[in-house]
Amino acid sequence: xxxxxxxxxxxxxxxxxxxxxxxxxxxxxxxxxxxxxxxxxxxxxxxxxxxxxxxxxxxxxxxxxxxxxxxxxxxxxxxxxxxxxxxxxxxxxxxxxxxxxxxxxxxxxxxxxxxxxxxxxxxxxxxxxxxxxxxxxxxxxxxxxxxxxxxxxxxxxxxxxxxxxxxxxxxxxxxxxxxxxxxxxxxxxxxxxxxxxxxxxxxxxxxxxxxxxxxxxxxxxxxxxxxxxxxxxxxxxxxxxxxxxxxxxxxxxxxxxxxxxxxxxxxxxxxxxxxxxxxxxxxxxxxxxxxxxxxxxxxxxxxxxxxxxxxxxxxxxxxxxxxxxxxxxxxxxxxxxxxxxxxxxxxxxxxxxxxxxxxxxxxxxxxxxxxxxxxxxxxxxxxxxxxxxxxxxxxxxxxxxxxxxxxxxxxxxxx
Numbered sequence: 334x335x336x337x338x339x340x341x342x343x344x345x346x347x348x349x350x351x352x353x354x355x356x357x358x359x360x361x362x363x364x365x366x367x368x369x370x371x372x373x374x375x376x377x378x379x380x381x382x383x384x385x386x387x388x389x390x391x392x393x394x395x396x397x398x399x400x401x402x403x404x405x406x407x408x409x410x411x412x413x414x415x416x417x418x419x420x421x422x423x424x425x426x427x428x429x430x431x432x433x434x435x436x437x438x439x440x441x442x443x444x445x446x447x448x449x450x451x452x453x454x455x456x457x458x459x460x461x462x463x464x465x466x467x468x469x470x471x472x473x474x475x476x477x478x479x480x481x482x483x484x485x486x487x488x489x490x491x492x493x494x495x496x497x498x499x500x501x502x503x504x505x506x507x508x509x510x511x512x513x514x515x516x517x518x519x520x521x522x523x524x525x526x527x528x529x530x531x532x533x534x535x536x537x538x539x540x541x542x543x544x545x546x547x548x549x550x551x552x553x554x555x556x557x558x559x560x561x562x563x564x565x566x567x568x569x570x571x572x573x574x575x576x577x578x579x580x581x582x583x584x585x586x587x588x589x590x591x592x593x594x595x596x597x598x599x600x601x602x603x604x605x606x607x608x609x610x611x612x613x614x615x616x617x618x619x620x621x622x623x624x625x626x627x628x629x630x631x632x633x634x635x636x637x638x639x640x641x642x643x644x645x646x647x648x649x650x651x652x653x654x655x656x657x658x659x660x661x662x663x664x665x666x667x668x669x670x671x672x673x674x675x676x677x678x679x680x681x682x683x684x685x686x687x688x689x690x691x692x693x694x695x696x697x698x699x700x701x702x703x704x705x706x707x708x709x710x711x712x713x714x715x716x717x718x719x720x721x722x723x724x725x726x727x728x729x730x731x732x733x734x735x736x737x738x739x740x741x742x743x744x745x746x747x748x
Contacts, residue, residue: 338522341477341510342529345450348505349475353447355504357424360471363502364420367467368413370494375409381490382459389483397587397645401457402484412463412491415713419467422712425731426473429739440741445734447473449531452523453715454479454545456537459487464713465534466495466509472733475508477530479523481537482515489513524549534728536716554724556716558643559589559671561701564660564686566677567600573698574604574676575611580700581674583615587645589717590672590704594640595651596660599624602653609651617647624653640667657682661689668692670719672704693719693726 352360371378382404389399425445432442451474455461462478469476480488492511500506512519524533527550535545536556546553563581565574581592597605602624609629612619619625620635632651639650640663654660657675664673674696675686683697694704694717704727706714711729718724724732 334516334518334522337512337514337519338526338529341512342450342526344507345475345477345510346529348507349447349450349473351505352470352473352475352508353426355473357426359502359504360424360473361420363470363499363504364416364467366501367463367495367498368416368420370498371409371413371416371463371491374490374494375406378409378487378490378494379404379406381486384486385459385484392483394483395646398457398483400587402459402487404459404487408460412460415460415464415707416467418707418712419471419730422471422730424471425734432741437747438743438745442739442741443736444739445731446737448733448735450475450477450529451733452477452479452526452530452533452551454520454523454533454535454537454541456481456541457484458536459484459491461536461715462488462491462511463495465715466492467713468715468728468730468733470499470508472730474733475510477510477512477523479512479520485513485515520545521548524551524553527551534715554716554718554728555720556728557671557719558669559591559717560594560641560643560667560669561590561592561672561704562594562596562660562664562668562674563592563701564596564654564657564664564673564675565598565601565604566657566675566679566682566686567598568679568682569598569601569604569676570678571601571604574601575608577674577676577698577700578604578608579611579615581702582612582649583617583647584700584702586647588702589643589645590701591645592701593642593644593650594663594667595649596663597651597653598657598660599653599655602628605651605653612649615647617649619649619651621651622653625651643669657686661686664690664692671717672696672701674699674701693717 428445453465495509496506530551533551533553619632621632626632635650670692672694673692706727714727
């Protein structure tokens with residue numbers, strides 16, 4: 334395992350050095366060629382996906398995991414469009430900012446630079462292979478990708494398209510490398526390869542994140558689960574509250590920005606019967622506090638474990654709270670610091686919620702489903718960081734770069 338990682342690491346480090354010298358046009362050309370290949374080779378990608386889905390059925394994978402795993406024509410087209418959107422975004426590498434003159438006459442500022450070699454470990458979603466590779470390429474980083482064993486065939490087909498396009502564009506195809514093995518020992522080899530890898534980005538369940546955080550010798554940008562909340566304030570518009578709550582939960586279940594807990598001010602409970610009825614009609618299991626249970630006999634009792642669970646399924650917990658501070662306290666205790674939203678027409682309440690809730694995305698009168706790189710104007714994202722250092726929230730191009738100091742002089746010397 335160590336020898337395999339040494340080979341991949343050396344190739345990644347060498348290719349990262351050449352990519353730093355590539356201009357924006359070359360990187361964009363590689364992205365556009367990859368998008369073209371996704372469309373040309375769609376049948377091969379879907380055939381590979383069918384193998385993964387067959388294995389998923391045989392292994393009795395959960396419905397939410399199969400939803401993330403599945404590829405169809407629309408999702409392959411979305412991958413291609415994602416690369417085209419990345420190509421259309423400004424290149425952050427080399428951008429200079431914050432230039433100021435010092436009394437000595439020198440100018441001091443910052444320049445955006447790539448992180449170097451990024452190891453990305455992820456589960457289920459094969460589209461991450463395309464998104465991650467595209468973002469790393471545009472931001473000047475080489476990447477070593479380790480997808481889940483359940484998506485091995487899809488990931489191979491996608492990586493093949495990417496590497497062929499990169500080579501056709503005249504760049505080193507080793508800027509994108511897929512660990513073409515399902516051996517879990519290679520994860521350990523990757524996260525301890527500090528001689529070659531500059532940062533690890535894991536995307537997956539809590540057990541994966543905890544393992545990597547505990548064992549990695551390489552800095553980690555964590556992407557934890559999404560226990561997201563919608564809080565309906567006493568000053569909420571009733572129809573707006575119903576729309577947002579239903580969209581946040583039922584637009585798509587198996588995603589990290591779906592609402593898992595609905596908090597409702599006791600003076601806004603008049604919207605709850607309608608929300609519960611529509612959720613039940615859509616096949617959502619509703620679990621609630623005693624006040625919520627009193628509204629509908631089909632609501633089952635929620636437990637402390639429910640408040641701390643990311644369902645990724647048609648299940649929702651509902652709690653009636655006394656006031657906003659109780660809602661914020663609940664979020665502080667149970668949230669994964671991903672995304673929370675308040676529904677209110679009260680300006681002061683909205684501002685207080687934005688200031689006092691400490692999550693990577695905090696919203697006002699909008700569905701949690703907007704916590705997404707595309708919706709934020711970042712193009713494809715590599716994930717949602719719940720860390721507090723370096724980058725937070727959707728991680729796009731700028732999040733995959735860092736800054737170095739630059740100094741511009743005119744012959745000044747220090748006296």
